Amino acid sequence: MKRFENKTAIITGGGSGIGLACALRMASEGANIVIADIQEKESLAAVAKIRENGGKAIYVHCNVGIADDCKNAVQAAITEFKTLDLAINNAGIGGESNTLNDYSIEGWHKVMDVNLNSVFYCMKYEITEMHKHGGGSIVNISSILGHVGFANSSAYVTTKHALLGMTKNAAIENAMQNIRVNAICPGFIETPLLTGAGISQGNDMYNYIASLHSMKRLGKAEEVAAAVLWLLSDEASFVTGTDLLVDGGYVSV
Ligand SMILES: NC(=O)c1ccc[n+]([C@@H]2O[C@H](COP(=O)([O-])OP(=O)(O)OC[C@H]3O[C@@H](n4cnc5c(N)ncnc54)[C@H](O)[C@@H]3O)[C@@H](O)[C@H]2O)c1
Numbered sequence: 001m002k003r004f005e006n007k008t009a010i011i012t013g014g015g016s017g018i019g020l021a022c023a024l025r026m027a028s029e030g031a032n033i034v035i036a037d038i039q040e041k042e043s044l045a046a047v048a049k050i051r052e053n054g055g056k057a058i059y060v061h062c063n064v065g066i067a068d069d070c071k072n073a074v075q076a077a078i079t080e081f082k083t084l085d086l087a088i089n090n091a092g093i094g095g096e097s098n099t100l101n102d103y104s105i106e107g108w109h110k111v112m113d114v115n116l117n118s119v120f121y122c123m124k125y126e127i128t129e130m131h132k133h134g135g136g137s138i139v140n141i142s143s144i145l146g147h148v149g150f151a152n153s154s155a156y157v158t159t160k161h162a163l164l165g166m167t168k169n170a171a172i173e174n175a176m177q178n179i180r181v182n183a184i185c186p187g188f189i190e191t192p193l194l195t196g197a198g199i200s201q202g203n204d205m206y207n208y209i210a211s212l213h214s215m216k217r218l219g220k221a222e223e224v225a226a227a228v229l230w231l232l233s234d235e236a237s238f239v240t241g242t243d244l245l246v247d248g249g250y251v252s253v
Contacts, residue, residue: 001248002030003233008081010034010073012064012122013091015043017191018141021221022228023089027055029229032081036062037091038141056081064091064118065110074125083133086232087126089119090141092159094197100154108155115159116166123170127179135178137232140167141224142183144247159179160185171241180240182231187247189219214249 009026013019014035020042025048027033035057037043043059050057062073067204077084092115096107119140130136145153146160164183171181188194188209190201199205210217227246230236245251 003229004029004031004086005087006030008032008034008083009086009088009232010036010077010084010122011088011090012036012062012118012128014074014088015046015059017088017193018186018224019088019220020046021225022090022147023057024050025222025225025229026086026232027057028053031086033057034073034077034080035059036064036070038063043064043185053235064122064164065113066227067121070118070121071125074122074129074172078129083183084126084129085133085136086097087122087136087138088141088228089122089138091118092141092191092193095155097152097197099152103154111155111159115156116162119163119166123181127170127174130179132176133245137236138179138181139228139231140181140183141228142167142185142243144185144187144245144250145244146183146185146243147251167243169235175240180236182236182239182241183243184224184228184231185243185245185247185251186224187219187245187250189221189224191221194218212250213247214253219248
């Protein structure tokens, strides 16, 4: 029996990076996958790959910064697969790189919408469905920057700290309804998010970022996915409201 047989999982931002690694691994462990993302080409490629390997997956266009899009994505999961059992609220952006006093108002609100309000919208609709079908398990993707600051990233750091509070509250409110809610805090992970910010293997910024981790390297999306899957699974049956660092010792220094 595979760990996620007969379960349906929604993964926001499942078309790339950490979300994609989670989608592929969850599908290989039996889950029906709903990829909710704004990148259509990448997401459809992920759906095709899952189907080629014998899994079930659909893509829903969803801008997580818009409440109705999140509602529609959850509804699409129910329409296609009947229940929603698992959710990975993962979509996120790095946002503008600027000191707090120079940060644009527009840039601030964009990061709040995509990284923080989105998780409220998603959990609101996910939990409502999970209540109807006997429970579920949710993982929110925060960051090491939910634990410590990072210069020129005040909006991002704020959202990732706030996600940990939202995770705890959702966990305590739903603990008696068989819904576990946890967060993962990755260190710097090699994904398109970082290459988009100019951090590529071998360049000075990459080497500097690597040096900040005790293991002196960046992480892989698959290393984060392994921890996400454990938290989602029944193996973590007494774990709720926690956040798990997957950070190569970044925060321990
Ligand atoms: N890569 C890292 O170093 C790192 C570290 C800690 C935390 N994280 C977090 O992990 C999550 C995934 O990041 P990643 O590195 O895999 O990035 P990525 O850029 O590879 O993937 C992010 C995905 O989110 C989607 N997305 C962006 N905005 C969206 C929106 N408005 N609506 C729906 N989908 C949207 C993108 O299309 C993309 O598919 C993010 O929340 C990020 O903050 C990343």
